[in-house]
Amino acid sequence: MERAEAEAVYEAGREACVEFLLELTVRYEREIGLLNERVARLEEQGRQSSRTGSKPPSSDPPKTRQRRRAEARAKAKELLAKGGGREPGGQPGHQGSGRQLLPEGQVTEIVDHYPESCGGCGHEFAEAEKVPSRQPGRHQVAELPPTAVVYREHRSHRLACPGCRRQTAAALPEAVAASAFGPRLQAAVVTMSARNRISRRDMSELARELFSIGLAVGTVDAICQRASAALAGPHEALVASVLAAPAVNLDETGWATAGAARTLWTATIPEAAIFRIAADRHRDRLDELIGRDFAGIVCSDRWWAYDHLDPCCRQACWSHLQRDFRRHAEGLAPQQPFGEQGLALTERLFGAWHAFQEHQDRARLAAEMAPIQTQLRALLEQAAPKRTKTKYHRGFANNLLKIWPALWTFITAEGVEPTNNAAERSLRGPSSTANSPTAPAATAANASSNAPSPPQSPAASNTARSTPTSANSSPPRPAATRSPHSPEPDD
Numbered sequence: 243m244e245r246a247e248a249e250a251v252y253e254a255g256r257e258a259c260v261e262f263l264l265e266l267t268v269r270y271e272r273e274i275g276l277l278n279e280r281v282a283r284l285e286e287q288g289r290q291s292s293r294t295g296s297k298p299p300s301s302d303p304p305k306t307r308q309r310r311r312a313e314a315r316a317k318a319k320e321l322l323a324k325g326g327g328r329e330p331g332g333q334p335g336h337q338g339s340g341r342q343l344l345p346e347g348q349v350t351e352i353v354d355h356y357p358e359s360c361g362g363c364g365h366e367f368a369e370a371e372k373v374p375s376r377q378p379g380r381h382q383v384a385e386l387p388p389t390a391v392v393y394r395e396h397r398s399h400r401l402a403c404p405g406c407r408r409q410t411a412a413a414l415p416e417a418v419a420a421s422a423f424g425p426r427l428q429a430a431v432v433t434m435s436a437r438n439r440i441s442r443r444d445m446s447e448l449a450r451e452l453f454s455i456g457l458a459v460g461t462v463d464a465i466c467q468r469a470s471a472a473l474a475g476p477h478e479a480l481v482a483s484v485l486a487a488p489a490v491n492l493d494e495t496g497w498a499t500a501g502a503a504r505t506l507w508t509a510t511i512p513e514a515a516i517f518r519i520a521a522d523r524h525r526d527r528l529d530e531l532i533g534r535d536f537a538g539i540v541c542s543d544r545w546w547a548y549d550h551l552d553p554c555c556r557q558a559c560w561s562h563l564q565r566d567f568r569r570h571a572e573g574l575a576p577q578q579p580f581g582e583q584g585l586a587l588t589e590r591l592f593g594a595w596h597a598f599q600e601h602q603d604r605a606r607l608a609a610e611m612a613p614i615q616t617q618l619r620a621l622l623e624q625a626a627p628k629r630t631k632t633k634y635h636r637g638f639a640n641n642l643l644k645i646w647p648a649l650w651t652f653i654t655a656e657g658v659e660p661t662n663n664a665a666e667r668s669l670r671g672p673s674s675t676a677n678s679p680t681a682p683a684a685t686a687a688n689a690s691s692n693a694p695s696p697p698q699s700p701a702a703s704n705t706a707r708s709t710p711t712s713a714n715s716s717p718p719r720p721a722a723t724r725s726p727h728s729p730e731p732d733d
Contacts, residue, residue, distance in 0.1 A: 497673070625639035
């Protein structure tokens with residue numbers, strides 16, 4: 243307001259000044275309320291981390307060593323107060339995981355060692371006294387041979403016919419003539435290039451350093467392309483087996499192809515995982531991954547692309563719910579009671595699930611989940627109405643009520659867990675390497691050769707992995723990975 247306008251209001255009289263001040267106060271209070279609400283939202287966003295949302299742990303702010311130790315001590319005291327504390331290290335009854343000694347029949351060489359002198363009197367043992375004992379100490383050392391590559395020369399000779407005197411040259415076997423490198427060497431190259439995400443140039447250097455063999459970058463790529471073509475049939479069979487499973491874990495994460503933003507999708511079962519690089523995270527990409535007629539149970543988070551699925555044929559991830567409840571518990575005052583109660587119910591749910599892993603009694607699991615379901619339903623219905631006190635968490639509550647059956651599928655469905663950790667674990671390897679500054683670009687096996695990533699040959703490992711399929715490739719088909727997963731949920 244300019245000075246002239248203020249003087250005009252003052253000269254209008256006492257009543258006009260009062261009305262103007264009241265109107266100005268109402269307007270400022272409204273603006274202050276909007277600003278306070280904006281500040282609260284920004285503060286809530288600033289408090290979000292991997293513990294309270296879907297952000298990766300790498301995005302969390304760094305902590306000092308003192309802060310990490312303080313948090314660990316506080317957590318240990320909390321566990322002790324609840325009676326759940328335990329001593330560090332292996333617990334009673336825990337099975338050890340030490341390296342087992344190979345039987346003598348599998349040992350290449352046995353080297354005997356004898357003491358040179360007596361540890362008591364100092365007597366020096368003669369060669370005749372060095373006799374093997376009945377139970378010697380055993381220590382085995384694994385080592386690579388000094389020459390890792392064996393060169394085999396194939397010679398095709400010419401023979402002259404004694405009758406017509408025509409000379410005929412021998413033809414090399416097709417498997418030998420196809421490449422200058424044997425199948426085991428090619429399998430090793432593809433394993434490290436595809437499964438371990440080593441770039442073509444680094445693989446060329448590694449072959450020279452480890453195997454003492456020269457491989458050009460183009461040669462490494464040609465080996466990978468041949469492996470991709472050879473694995474096309476097994477790849478399709480593996481994709482079909484994943485999509486035929488009664489329950490599949492689905493997830494998606496950010497990806498980059500030649501600098502362009504993409505999305506990496508996965509469909510995972512305990513025995514295998516398939517991947518697909520798509521343009522975005524929309525519902526159409528989900529249909530391209532599993533098909534429109536998928537009849538199994540989908541385990542996933544609550545991303546909107548899954549909203550069209552029948553809640554009765556779906557399992558929502560409780561690890562995500564736990565982080566959401568924690569976010570509300572650490573949020574503003576109106577939402578804290580809601581978050582704290584939901585967090586307590588979530589902890590009880592995971593406790594019952596972990597107990598089920600031991601007793602495997604589904605009737606007992608259902609009985610233990612019944613009171614949790616009743617209390618959670620009441621909590622959500624109380625938070626769902628549109629009121630001032632529920633403005634920060636009613637949307638979350640209504641979303642859970644909308645997909646209510648999808649929260650409890652794991653109680654009755656065999657092979658379904660309450661978390662989506664299996665799919666998240668499948669994405670960790672590709673996404674962590676893709677985010678590395680030295681990671682190779684991922685494209686389809688039939689994409690351009692400047693950054694190809696074909697499948698790995700299963701000959702080199704028990705896990706057959708192939709890299710994701712580019713969104714630009716044609717025809718699009720998911721890549722597949724055979725990878726067993728740990729049964730423990732990362733809650």
